[in-house]
Amino acid sequence: MNQRLSGIAASNGIAIAKAFRLENPELIVKKTSISNSNAELKRFESALDQSKSELEKIKAQTAQQMNDEEAAIFSAHLLVLSDPELLGPITEKIKLENVNAEFALQETANMFIGLFESMDNDYMKERAADIRDVTKRVLAHLLGVSIQNPSMITDEVIIIAEDLTPSDTVQLNPQYVKGFITDIGGRTSHSAILARTLEIPAVVGAKTVMSSIQNGMIVIVDGLEGDIIVNPDQKTIASYEDKKARYEQQKSEWAKLKNEPTITSDGYHVELGANIGTPKDVAGVLEHGGEAIGLYRTEFLYMGRNQFPAEDEQVEAYASVLKQMNGKPTVVRTLDIGGDKELSYLKLPKEMNPFLGFRAIRLCLEMEEMFRTQLRALLRASIHGNLKIMFPMIATIEEFRQAKTLFLDEKAKLEKKNIAISKTIEVGIMVEIPSTAVMADIFAKEVDFFSIGTNDLIQYTMAADRMNERVSYLYQPFNPAILRLVKIVIDAAHKEGKWVGMCGEMAGDEIAIPILLGLGLDEFSMSASSILKARSQILKLSKKEMERHTETILSMSTSQEVETYVKKISVTE
Amino acid sequence: MIEKQYNITSAEGIHARPAAVLVGALAPYKSEITLEWNDKKVNLKSILGVMSLGVSSGASITISANGEDEEHAMAKVAEIMETQGIGN
Numbered sequence: 318m319n320q321r322l323s324g325i326a327a328s329n330g331i332a333i334a335k336a337f338r339l340e341n342p343e344l345i346v347k348k349t350s351i352s353n354s355n356a357e358l359k360r361f362e363s364a365l366d367q368s369k370s371e372l373e374k375i376k377a378q379t380a381q382q383m384n385d386e387e388a389a390i391f392s393a394h395l396l397v398l399s400d401p402e403l404l405g406p407i408t409e410k411i412k413l414e415n416v417n418a419e420f421a422l423q424e425t426a427n428m429f430i431g432l433f434e435s436m437d438n439d440y441m442k443e444r445a446a447d448i449r450d451v452t453k454r455v456l457a458h459l460l461g462v463s464i465q466n467p468s469m470i471t472d473e474v475i476i477i478a479e480d481l482t483p484s485d486t487v488q489l490n491p492q493y494v495k496g497f498i499t500d501i502g503g504r505t506s507h508s509a510i511l512a513r514t515l516e517i518p519a520v521v522g523a524k525t526v527m528s529s530i531q532n533g534m535i536v537i538v539d540g541l542e543g544d545i546i547v548n549p550d551q552k553t554i555a556s557y558e559d560k561k562a563r564y565e566q567q568k569s570e571w572a573k574l575k576n577e578p579t580i581t582s583d584g585y586h587v588e589l590g591a592n593i594g595t596p597k598d599v600a601g602v603l604e605h606g607g608e609a610i611g612l613y614r615t616e617f618l619y620m621g622r623n624q625f626p627a628e629d630e631q632v633e634a635y636a637s638v639l640k641q642m643n644g645k646p647t648v649v650r651t652l653d654i655g656g657d658k659e660l661s662y663l664k665l666p667k668e669m670n671p672f673l674g675f676r677a678i679r680l681c682l683e684m685e686e687m688f689r690t691q692l693r694a695l696l697r698a699s700i701h702g703n704l705k706i707m708f709p710m711i712a713t714i715e716e717f718r719q720a721k722t723l724f725l726d727e728k729a730k731l732e733k734k735n736i737a738i739s740k741t742i743e744v745g746i747m748v749e750i751p752s753t754a755v756m757a758d759i760f761a762k763e764v765d766f767f768s769i770g771t772n773d774l775i776q777y778t779m780a781a782d783r784m785n786e787r788v789s790y791l792y793q794p795f796n797p798a799i800l801r802l803v804k805i806v807i808d809a810a811h812k813e814g815k816w817v818g819m820c821g822e823m824a825g826d827e828i829a830i831p832i833l834l835g836l837g838l839d840e841f842s843m844s845a846s847s848i849l850k851a852r853s854q855i856l857k858l859s860k861k862e863m864e865r866h867t868e869t870i871l872s873m874s875t876s877q878e879v880e881t882y883v884k885k886i887s888v889t890e
Numbered sequence: 891m892i893e894k895q896y897n898i899t900s901a902e903g904i905h906a907r908p909a910a911v912l913v914g915a916l917a918p919y920k921s922e923i924t925l926e927w928n929d930k931k932v933n934l935k936s937i938l939g940v941m942s943l944g945v946s947s948g949a950s951i952t953i954s955a956n957g958e959d960e961e962h963a964m965a966k967v968a969e970i971m972e973t974q975g976i977g978n
Contacts (some may be wrong), residue, residue, distance in 0.1 A: 396914055400935075400938050401933060402933055436942075623903070623944075629973075
């Protein structure tokens with residue numbers, strides 16, 4: 318009873334339900350000779366028909382629950398199952414070579430899988446996975462093995478899996494799937510992001526759930542803490558039912574704050590924004606009461622394809638975000654690629670220290686044409702809303718000046734052609750390199766705003782690779798060194814009448830929020846799903862009160878001291 | 891047999907979505923329909939064939955149809971090329 322496991326908290330909420338193991342059955346294909354090829358062909362056709370009707374159902378369900386774009390993957394799967402180039406050779410093998418359908422299918426499919434896998438292009442390589450996926454479905458029918466379709470679950474369950482593929486995740490019906498736990502994955506893996514979009518509790522990276530949880534066992538998944546309890550006793554269930562009710566009540570109370578401005582108890586207004594990756598994310602921002610977009614990561618436009626996105630395609634994406642935001646501030650970050658984020662069509666040599674290497678603005682300034690295209694697209698989209706542009710990874714004032722010159726140059730060219738451009742575009746920078754934080758007073762005279770990117774600022778200040786688990790103890794958002802840098806930036810900006818935002822994980826953290834408020838941060842940008850919680854916290858805080866604690870906090874020696882202190886004062890106030 | 895040349899203007903070439911739309915729409919036709927590019931010819935009714943070709947933006951391709959409904963098939967190709975913004 319009460320076996321406890323833990324993993325990474327990936328999506329908020331608590332669920333208690335029966336475990337449902339989502340397994341990939343092993344399909345073993347043997348080559349056999351058949352005597353009646355017509356009967357074998359019939360068997361193959363019937364497996365095809367069953368697979369197609371399953372895919373039609375999954376497709377319809379995906380279109381209904383998600384959107385047409387996610388459903389399109391299943392249209393492609395259906396086309397593969399009626400592809401003459403695939404079916405022809407299979408039929409021929411069965412008829413002429415008298416082999417069983419399983420073998421004929423696998424051999425033919427493997428030929429195509431090999432063909433796509435050998436292509437020098439990530440997109441094509443992924444198509445091999447699609448062929449494997451559909452082939453598996455037909456094979457399972459031929460072998461009489463049942464293949465699990467998460468979309469066919471009609472009982473309240475918690476999914477237990479090694480990992481969830483994108484096509485598994487899109488099939489999860491939140492009506493029945495109350496939560497999921499996977500052995501691998503992290504907070505930013507596809508399945509974790511999707512869980513947050515669907516708002517179902519999830520714990521990922523739990524390592525041993527597949528080996529310790531059987532079908533039908535009662536499981537509690539606590540997506541707030543990353544805890545899993547297997548076979549809980551009545552008392553534990555009751556206490557989690559209680560926690561769940563409290564969380565849900567809190568959530569509905571937060572929901573009331575959706576259209577409220579974010580004003581502290583002493584009447585000071587701050588702006589709560591969201592970080593997004595694609596135009597599709599805007600709906601969630603508005604739903605969670607976002608007052609702005611503090612970071613639109615444009616890299617997703619450039620990823621998962623063969624070549625740079627065309628200018629018109631970019632205009633369309635930027636304009637879509639701006640229109641949906643309907644005049645609310647929208648900060649777009651120019652391309653931040655390189656380092657750990659690669660583009661297959663941009664053949665960059667491997668580097669010893671990618672985080673310290675050729676990336677972001679460094680790369681954009683060298684690949685000027687690509688950068689100019691993005692700036693033109695942003696300028697052309699600007700009339701649709703309240704656009705602000707920021708450059709990532711600025712280390713020196715020259716880099717900013719160079720980027721700004723290119724921006725002004727493209728602007729002048731478009732104006733000459735009488736193309737309509739917003740007159741109020743602000744141009745700012747990300748502050749994520751300590752040199753820039755230290756020199757903030759110099760930058761503040763030339764930029765329109767700062768946005769502090771804490772994930773990188775912490776990594777660079779502490780000289781600790783955030784991908785390296787052995788030095789993860791150095792990832793300390795509350796280390797006074799970081800807080801002092803943040804103060805330098807905010808003070809310098811305010812002196813010149815400029816505003817400062819923050820767009821790292823820290824901006825949505827309940828310990829960081831009171832400190833940042835005291836330091837005078839103007840805009841907090843976080844995951845959309847954190848906004849209402851942050852708003853509810855800020856409404857209860859007094860800015861003047863927090864300002865009085867600032868000096869004490871900044872003179873502390875360790876991250877731990879700061880954390881303990883803030884916890885204490887936020888409880889008593 | 892009818893043959894026609896197209897210039898591919900879609901930024902993504904004939905890859906994911908455009909390929910699926912083309913192939914899906916041509917399935918009902920009886921004619922043999924092919925796509926030729928870079929000296930390689932594939933069956934335009936085969937999603938795997940079309941995708942394996944990886945036609946990129948700016949390519950000049952030849953599409954031909956041969957069979958009883960070849961005219962209708964070619965008209966359909968032209969319609970999809972235009973409405974989906976694939977090429978002209």
